[in-house]
Amino acid sequence: MKSLKNHISLIVALFTVLFAVQIYVAVDRTIKAYETRLKNDYSIIVVANKTLSPDEFKAMDSIIDRSEPIATDQVLQRLQGEMSKKNLELLKLTLPKFYRIYLSRFPTPEEISKLQKRLQKNSSIQRVEGYAQTHDTVYKLMLLFKDVVQIFSIAIAAVTSLLILKEMRLWQFQHAERMSIMALFGAPVWLRSAVLFRLAIVDAIIATIVVCIAFFVIEENGWMDLLLNTVGITIDLFDFLQDGIRSLIIALSVSIILTMTIVIGNDEEE
Template sequence: MKSLKNHLSLIVALFTVLFAVQIYVAVDRTIAAYETHLKNDYSIIVVSNKAFTPVEFKAMDTLIDRSEAIATDQVLDRLQGEMTKKNLDLLKLTLPKFYRLYLNRFPTPSEIQNLQKRLQKNPAIVRVEGYAQTHDTVYKLMLLFKDVVQVFSIAIAAVTSLLILKEMRLWQFQHSERMSIMALFGAPVWLRSAVLFRLAIVDAIIATGILCLTFFIIAEYGWMDILLQTVGIKIELFNFIDDSLRSLLIALGVSIVLTLTIVIGNEEEE
């Protein structure tokens, strides 16, 4: 019963580490998807005295993906009853050209500033509106959220690693008699500690399996998908090939490294 309790403690600790890492990965994917969503909605307004082609705009900066002219017909239609045809035609010739520029990715605040400066170097461009204040607020909020999750995940992983180290020391004490007898017969350190490595590897595999099962249940019920769809995002929270493999490697790495720490520390004490 005590052995089962120790196994359960290590499995829960490893699962917590893996869950914290996977949450960070999921948040990173969510932010990347949200940036793509914002990129599709975000645009820069350019006012110019001459007509530009999409190729000319793309040549100004590699960040520009495409451009489209903003029609002024509606404004002219409203003035038809208030102005003569001659004045209306004259106004149509002198009216500035308006363009909406779309970018190939969601830019940083500094990239927006640099893009505005490059566009304004063209003498034909009168004004560039990048909505910098709104853009900066959204961008900083995304970075803040990502940083908070990252710090939270690192803190959980660090504290949980200390708990794993403590559990492995208990395992060492439980098997100390067997290891001492093997040492008397000249068994090398790796052979004496084989039982610790075997237990660590088995628990790492079990913890990974529980993580996969947890995210399978989350995906099956789909309540996270509903929350993400409210902001227009659809992502894969858990890739059952790549994420499972990465989680298994992390669990094995943490278990084996901490077991080595215990074994090497014990060898130096002897």
């Protein structure tokens, strides 16, 4: 019963580490998906005194993906009853050209500032509006949320690793007599500690399976999808191939490295 309790303790500890890592991965995916959505929706308005082609805009900065002219026909139609046809034609010729510029990726506030300066260096461009204040607020909130989750995940991983070390020391004490007998017969350290490595590997596999089941339940429940859909985002919280393999590698790495730490430390004491 005591051995089972130790197994459960290690499985729960490894599960906590894997769950924290996966939460960070899911948050990172969410932010990237939101960045893509913002990139598609975000645009810069440019006012020019002459017609500019998409290639001319792209030559100004590599971050520019495409440009499209903003039609002024609606404005002119509203003035048809108030101005003569001749004056309308004259106004159409003198009216500035308006363009909407889309970017190839979601820019940082610094990139927006640099882009505005490069555009304004062109003599044909009269004004550039990048809505930097709104953009800065959204972008900084996203980065703050990601940093908080990262710090939280690292803290959980560090504390949980100490708990795993404690559990493995208990395993070592439980198998101390067997390991001592094997040492008397000249068994090498890795062979004496084989039981510890075997237990660590088995618990790592079990913890990975439990994480997969947990995220499967979350996916099937659908409440996270509803939350993400409210901001127009659809992502896979858990990819059972990619994330499952990553979780298994992390669990095995943590278990084996911490077991080696215990074994090497005990061997040096002897």
